[in-house]
Amino acid sequence: MAHLDDLTEFLSIPSVSAEPKHAADVDRCADYLVGKLSSLGFSAKKYKTDIHPIVVAHSPRVEGKPTVLIYGHYDVMPIDPIAAWQSPPFEPTVREGRIYARGASDDKGEIMAHILGAQELIEEQGSLPLNVTYLFEGEEERGSYSLQEFLKRPEAQKELACDIIVVSDTGMAAPDVPSFSYGLKGVCCFELEIFGPKMDLHSGIFGGAVANPITTLCEMLATTHDENGRITVEGFYDGVSEIADWEKESWKRVPGMSDAELADLTGVPALRTEKGYTGAECVYARPTFEPNGIVGGYVGEGSKTVIPTHAVAKISCRLVPGQDPVDIMRKVEAHFKKVCPPSVRMKFTMQHAGDAYMSDPHSPFGKVAQRALEETFGNPPVLVREGGSIPVVASMSKLLGKDALFLGLDLPDARIHSPNENMRLDIFEKGIAMAKALLRLMSEVKA
């Protein structure tokens, strides 16, 4: 089917934004979008940036109708561990009603659903009933640096001027339960490196006399949470507001998000949540501190009894409204400086950061979006917050002065960021129908 051909072609391009070796692939992916949108009559343009290009496309102008800015990202996460993939991540493969490929649900599947939804409207009615601007970036998985810079330029803000922002890079609760999100987590990423001896040391000849950087790194990371799972960094929770009772109530009804269901889905023997909160509450509304990677010393075959020169941890925090990512990184750095012993040297490196965001689910466009979801999926959407982050959305909303709405298609078992990422084909088709309904219904809102 034509829809699947378009999606397969799009998914076949290995647009991994974090790895320099894929730079040309990311660029090729942007060209693909420009070509596809131009063929639909959009004026599509590829903007060069310091890293990866930004694609902006406008539908033919319709006077007196609102303008909707639809945001997505065409870059994808790295693929390792490659051995865990049942089919090659960039050779889209259909198994049991799902298409498996890196980017299938995050975020190429959604982008293609929006494009194909518009395409069907154009094929049926000759043109779109409102003004659509597509904004697709190639750096979301690495921090959206270039789009953040792009948004600061007045001419860019003029070009992206709109009445409402639609983001389709979020989750849905279950195949028959659409999700309408009104919040996103912020994020900050940083590295902590611990330096000990100037060369790898024989653990017999020097062991006991010098600090082991691995031990020290572990001891320092172990100071970040207390026995209740609360983060101990001083001031970490400043400005964090409690979860509203109506939220707690509605989140209890979100399919798949009970503690038992979360444990089953992830395969853990038991959840580990912040004391006093359910898994869903921690995912949607509590900040986190997660080492995403750690390495030090000899990790090859056999054993090598060394005290290594250094050890490093890559860490990210998910943040909630009221927390400033850079302020949080400063507080974390201060915490580590406080607990770092004199027997080692530490290096703290700030990486990318993005604000959390919350919008009003009850605005006119918000209500219309929920109706589009209900029409398409046959059920009213559940109102949730996202555990994930789209760092650039907060800036976009602030700089363009408009709300952002989140209509997601990622199912909990879509394995985004994991091996065997996939999208259900029936959800993909519904995504196309949802995109059509959204444009039709939004065209009736008074801009």
Added chain:
Amino acid sequence: MAHLDDLTEFLSIPSVSAEPKHAADVDRCADYLVGKLSSLGFSAKKYKTDIHPIVVAHSPRVEGKPTVLIYGHYDVMPIDPIAAWQSPPFEPTVREGRIYARGASDDKGEIMAHILGAQELIEEQGSLPLNVTYLFEGEEERGSYSLQEFLKRPEAQKELACDIIVVSDTGMAAPDVPSFSYGLKGVCCFELEIFGPKMDLHSGIFGGAVANPITTLCEMLATTHDENGRITVEGFYDGVSEIADWEKESWKRVPGMSDAELADLTGVPALRTEKGYTGAECVYARPTFEPNGIVGGYVGEGSKTVIPTHAVAKISCRLVPGQDPVDIMRKVEAHFKKVCPPSVRMKFTMQHAGDAYMSDPHSPFGKVAQRALEETFGNPPVLVREGGSIPVVASMSKLLGKDALFLGLDLPDARIHSPNENMRLDIFEKGIAMAKALLRLMSEVKA
């Protein structure tokens, strides 16, 4: 010079015992020794084992004279990080009076010094004045499994029957200060692996609800030492005797082993010792717990915000007389089981283990060995214990019923187990002279 040619040829063979890809090189290294010793009139033999061969060689029988068993190992440590080597580890290179190569000081340099010492005696006197048996193994750096098995065989014990065991795989305090060691540390190596979710998880979609295996591994490792640097594993110090006052006194006089000198040599901002002990005391006589490697999650370029499925630490303990390595591993496993939270699964894997050892420095052979060192280096040797381990020595001494003496040539800056391992050429020459003196003086001891 001929001596250097022999050493260079020996060092050029990449006999890395821990890495399967070097199995043929290890075998070739054993053949080299058989050839070299045969050319000196020894009856030399290569014994096949399950892993790497053992070389045994006997000098022509001299009745009424003692038999000395000289032990060494011809295998070497892995070479990574390769980038840190100034010259290729298996292309021996002389710079400023030192020869740089993996194995230069651990232990090929010592082996060659013993062989060339015997060669000179044979060249000068036509034969050796006593009975010499060489025992060279190829698995010391990976736990001496095959030699341990070999020693259990009665025919092997018969073949290795001797009056005294000489081990030259230990350290010396300074170029002009020979060392006579009377103790070796034991060792045990094991792995701790922590398993969490069944697939790598998006840290936004699930973060806060499930335990992060990296965090948990760090928290568990952080429970192994208290604020005084003491190991908290229950029963860890059972059977460990205090350091004798005469030892503490003599160790204060060991060149290069003051806390300031150790910090300077290793380049650490400050030592981290067990409270109440100097660096030298910790190295020589206190047991240690050292993670030698740790890895988990995403450690590639850029960032990847995942909660990984698992994380693993490779760990080794250096032990002292009174500690049984297997008993210690059981206690460590019990400790980790006690502190492992219900939100993850743990796997503990025992690897190789070896006993600590102590001998009497004042036996007849012990006194003779000290005299050989004094004659060669012009100074009386300092009496020390080794921080390092030669797991097989304790078994050898027990099974053959004879003492083992340790005459070392590894200088503190020889960088054994590290990049740019080296041996001073003047020390190598003195090692040859020491070997000659040792054989001559030992021939006079009443067997």
